[in-house]
Amino acid sequence: MAEKTYRDAIREAMMEEMDRDTNVLIMGEDIGVYEGTFRITAGMLKKYGPRRVIDTPIAEAGMAGTAVGMAMLGLRPIVEMMTMNFAIVAADQILNHAAKVRYFSGGQVDVPMVIRGPQGAGVQLSAQHSQTFETFYGHFPGLAVVTPATPADAKGMLKTAIRGKDPVIFLESAALYGMKGEVPDDLDFTVPFGQSRVAREGSDVTIVSYGRMLQVSLIAAEKLSNDEGIEAEVIDLRSIRPLDLQPSYASVAKTHRAVVVQEQWKPFGAAAEIAASITEEMFDDLDAPVARVTGEDVPMPYARNLELLATPHEPQIIAAVKKVMYHD
């Protein structure tokens, strides 16, 4: 174990896999000579050369689509999207091609590729640069969609993604890049998809989240404990597709109350899917309707005060917990 940042964990995962398997390569905009917009790929061009660290033109569809072709022929491309906002331009390549070619070919090809990059609200990046995409991609069969919330998960899940056989949408939280945490040193340390975990134990209420909102939820849980004597159990989903809700159900069986927290818009969001599933499975155990904490239903504004109002923070989570506990 060693303490590492989320950013370094991602880079290490890629480099260890590139050392291990020459079929792994990475492409993206300004990842080589420029060393990456967020410096995730710093030093990689020097070590692996331009055939394996490919600087592409500004062509998200081109990057994603060529990666599909590479993957079908046995390579394991990683595509870095400068931010996931730009991957919308490649939606056809990802959703119509990467996610479906295995199925419509009757299983004749593997598509081992990773599309990764930062997402989520930053500081005053406004409407086109602040979105999250787990709901968007989570809708589509044929993809895996993961949202690591810690440096260890970032590393372990990226390794799983690179070693897999299917396209993976690897959603990094830009706001967590500098976060530090213990990361196992073992070269074969991986974190499987579809296994959520209890991030904090508690007996009074269940908070279900993932990605950056998991960290916000943990802070809220500490406050609830200190200020109100409420012990929240916090579940980290880790991956959105495949989605493992068993630990959430087990927790609700104990607490009888649930709050689901996501960063982006409420309508048709991941939280709606999770809340509906908990209601379907655990209806008899629930003492209150499942609550959702989400961003406001508006494009992200620029002004800092408005931006802070648009995204969820600890107070909204605390308020939702009190509501499902009828403490207000």
Added chain:
Amino acid sequence: MAETTRTSATTIDSAACAPEWTEILRQMIFIRRFEEATEREFRRGKIGGYLHVYSGQEAVATGILSAIQKGDIVFSGYRDHAHALTLGADPCRVMAELFGKATGVSKGKGGSMHLFDAEHGFYGGYGIVGGHLTLATGAAYALRYQQTERIVVCYFGDGAMNIGSFHEAMNIAGLWGKQGMCPVLFVIENNGYAMGTSIERHSALTDLSARVRAYSIQAEKVDAQDVFAVRGVADRVIRQIRETGKPYCIEAVTYRFSGHGAADILQPYRTKDEVEEHRHRDPIMILRNRLREICGLSDDDVKKMEDDAGERAAQAVKFAEESPVPDPRELFTDVVAEHGPQPETES
């Protein structure tokens, strides 16, 4: 068209009488009979969805795919029956795919637009216009990265040249080609129309090869009703692609005799006279006449080919009809490799 056609078939020598050409004629006739059978079966309600047939364009598939080698990879759009068949896909299994049967090349999960036969080098069959050009470009990179001599052939229509992924694929292929890392032959199947929109109405610059050259990719136009001409260009450029690892583009000027799809019955965008005129340049007729004149192919030989092709198409229909539909459990397979759909949760 004539003055911009760079390769003509006037240079045929005795090589034209090689048995290979008889084979190509046989294949072209078979594709025609096969497609006629698919149209019949569509009308009988045996084939569902969209059906885009290849009649009139046979020289494009056969002229180029007869020039490639085993191990080469082919991508195509949705008008893909001829490409799969010419690569050696079993006609019975291709027809079964169109019938949505378990014995289909894609297990009945793809249909007409998504034929797929990796064993024979056919990597699909794509239904989003222009969407597969990037895949072909990436596949070409992979083949060089793996230090093979294999190449990729990527077919697309004139209409596909107006969508973003075409431009992204061309630019990336042009760039990677400069490092010898993109051995792909792009083939524009220029049949004059994107559904009902003629080239004059869909392309600001109507010289399609010039549009490809803008990406630093060599391109040339060929009269693709003449399979000799197509094959002549293909032999030369495929050798070059293999040697250099650079992309190349052939603009194959052709014509489709049937509607865009089986539902395109009225065809208000073109006149009967126009279609009739092009039927005088039927690629099968052109090759047949030449083999007759130069190599003494007899009417009997041709009749035998026709009968044989009809019989094979009928056999394919019979096989498809008699095949079982996919097992309901197939619904859930091939979604992903490692984790299937979410298991039902026990409460």
